[in-house]
Amino acid sequence: MKELHVKSLLPVRLDNYLMEQYPALNLGRLNKALRENKIKLNGKKQPLATRVQNGDVIRLFLNDDQLEKKPLPPAVFVYEDDDLIVANKPAGIEVDGPASDTLLKRVQATLSANGHSAQAVLCHRLDTGTSGLILLAKNKAAEHFLTEAIKARKIQKKYLCVTFGRPQPPVELMHDYLIKDAQRGVVKIVPSPCSGAKEVITGYETLAVSGRLALLEVELVTGRTHQIRAHLAHIGCPILGDSKYGNNTANRELHFKYQALCAWELRFPAQIEQPEFSHLAGRVFHAEKPWYCHQITDGTLR
Missing domain, CATH: 3.30.2350.10 (Pseudouridine synthase)
Structure with a gap:
């Protein structure tokens, strides 16, 4: 906990004062901290627009890592x-x-x-x-x-993922429809067209299996919100680590904080009409395979 005794001749907004004292803070972090009751002005929760003045006491229930401005890791x-x-x-x-x-x-x-x-x-x-x-x-x-x-859809995207459950058949091109629930921040897959639904096409191939788990290569044909995550969950094989569409018991058991899903490949079309970008024709780029891919292949992760 940090305790600040305001020293300012003129009233200043609480958020501006805190960002001046701690440059690592921004409005996003401050709003989150306020929602979590981690900012108190004179012992009370106050809006960030509140004016603070000389003699006010601010208490921040944040750790040093949240307050220090550290250099960003290189991309x-x-x-x-x-x-x-x-x-x-x-x-x-x-x-x-x-x-x-x-x-x-x-x-x-x-x-x-x-x-x-x-x-x-x-x-x-x-x-x-x-x-x-x-x-x-x-x-x-x-x-x-x-x-x-x-x-x-001229640039092809392929993903690698681990599912909790082995999809049947091992190779498939799935055609369904997706409904977006913006208020809840989720999507739902349905088998037939209906009001507000958009077509989704997702292809997958099973590369390896290990116990309850399967390593898939997934091709994203259409590109909808949460498409791969929701589509695989729809067939009973959610992505490991997915807290929104997945099996949280398995996620906790296997210690997965984030979904085991990697945008692994980008493939440019064989022919590109624009001369200034023709050098990209046929180029294929890959990310390094995540650690969980190797652990499925060798059977370490089951």
Whole structure:
């Protein structure tokens, strides 16, 4: 716990005062801390817009790691040229948002540290708990090319994942429909078209099995919210570590904090019409295989 005695000749907003004292704090962290009753002004919970003044006492129930501003870990670039970046996102960080540590912030910091412009734009997203390859554009032309290629399904995406349960048949191309519940932040798979449902196509191939678990290579044909996670859960084989659609008893037993899902491969089309991006034709990029893939293959994880 930190206790601050305000020294300010003029009233200042609580959030601004705290961010001035601790540069590592941002509005996202402050709002989270306030919701968790970890900020008290003169012994009471107060809105962040409250004006503090000389003599007020602020108590912060945060540890030093949350208050210290640490340098961001460098982003891992699988590929980089003058137009785009293929970055490898670790599980557990957001691609973007108010958090102090996101993939985009790591990429920008890495570019700056290398003496380059920090301009980079995300062209698609991954869930926080999913690791793997993300495409970022360095300029408007590359952003347009990549987003259009993804939208037209010209860039193929393959994933590796571990499921709790062995899917039957071992190889399948699944065609179903997805309904999004925005209020609850979840999606539901249904077998037939209905109001608000969008088609989802997910292919999988079983690469190895170990006890109750299976290692799959998954091809994302359509790209819907939580598609792979929900589609595999729908057939009774949820992804290990998935707290939203998975088996939480198994997740705890096997100590999985994040879903065992990695965006492993990005494949560019064999032919690209735009001359400035023709050097990418047929290129295939891979992330390093996560540790759990090897443990399924050798039978360590069961």
